Amino acid sequence: MSGNDAPLPPAWPEIWPEGQKLERWRDPNIVVTQFADHAAYHPQLMEAVLARTEDASIAHAYEQSDGVGSFKLFDLPSWGVPAAQLVHDRALQMFRRVFKTGDVHVDLSWASVYGPGDHVLPHSHPRTYAGVVYMLEPGDPPTEESGMFLFADARMPICCREEPGYMSTPCAPLLAPGMMIMFPGQAVHCVTPYLGTRPRITLSWNLNREEVPGEPLRPATRPPGQA
Numbered sequence: 692m693s694g695n696d697a698p699l700p701p702a703w704p705e706i707w708p709e710g711q712k713l714e715r716w717r718d719p720n721i722v723v724t725q726f727a728d729h730a731a732y733h734p735q736l737m738e739a740v741l742a743r744t745e746d747a748s749i750a751h752a753y754e755q756s757d758g759v760g761s762f763k764l765f766d767l768p769s770w771g772v773p774a775a776q777l778v779h780d781r782a783l784q785m786f787r788r789v790f791k792t793g794d795v796h797v798d799l800s801w802a803s804v805y806g807p808g809d810h811v812l813p814h815s816h817p818r819t820y821a822g823v824v825y826m827l828e829p830g831d832p833p834t835e836e837s838g839m840f841l842f843a844d845a846r847m848p849i850c851c852r853e854e855p856g857y858m859s860t861p862c863a864p865l866l867a868p869g870m871m872i873m874f875p876g877q878a879v880h881c882v883t884p885y886l887g888t889r890p891r892i893t894l895s896w897n898l899n900r901e902e903v904p905g906e907p908l909r910p911a912t913r914p915p916g917q918a
């Protein structure tokens with residue numbers, strides 16, 4: 692199922708469950724939360740992502756250059772899939788709660804599907820006050836060498852354990868299924884080469900308090916299989 696007719700499971704989760712905790716990670720500007728009810732909606736979300744990944748009519752893209760990046764599936768609400776809408780709403784609600792505001796604008800949202808060898812070089816997110824990443828499927832068992840989402844930013848003390856201002860220790864929480872992390876759009880981060888074979892899948896959002904003028908930045912798109 693991948694359309695508007697997708698039925699809701701009997702116990703459909705709340706957007707923000709009672710008692711859902713927001714926790715500061717080891718950097719004061721980074722917040723994480725773990726959704727314990729992810730088993731209720733991950734199967735529908737997985738099916739929706741994988742169906743679109745195999746659909747040549749949907750634009751795919753590499754984020755940076757040939758062979759560097761991952762498949763991208765943009766605009767999560769447009770899928771018409773309740774599970775995608777739920778996680779989208781959760782990301783927006785996280786922004787509202789962390790910044791104590793009712794105002795949130797989505798500049799861009801997308802799913803990233805990593806296959807063997809896919810990785811993302813260090814980058815930050817222009818046009819973005821806060822970026823959000825949600826772990827749907829880590830793929831084959833994540834290790835410190837495979838498919839690790841890492842911050843590598845000299846402005847983050849946790850990345851500069853040798854000497855302040857000198858980035859020497861990339862680090863990030865291990866992203867488990869159902870985990871959502873929010874970080875400044877300027878924070879430099881990367882994803883190490885994924886060494887597994889099952890797809891590794893994350894969802895992402897670029898969020899602001901207000902709409903940013905101009906067009907959201909998208910990587911150049913091309914259908915799967917084309918160089």
Ligand SMILES: [Fe+2]
Pocket residue numbers: 814815816880
């Ligand atoms: Fe990123």
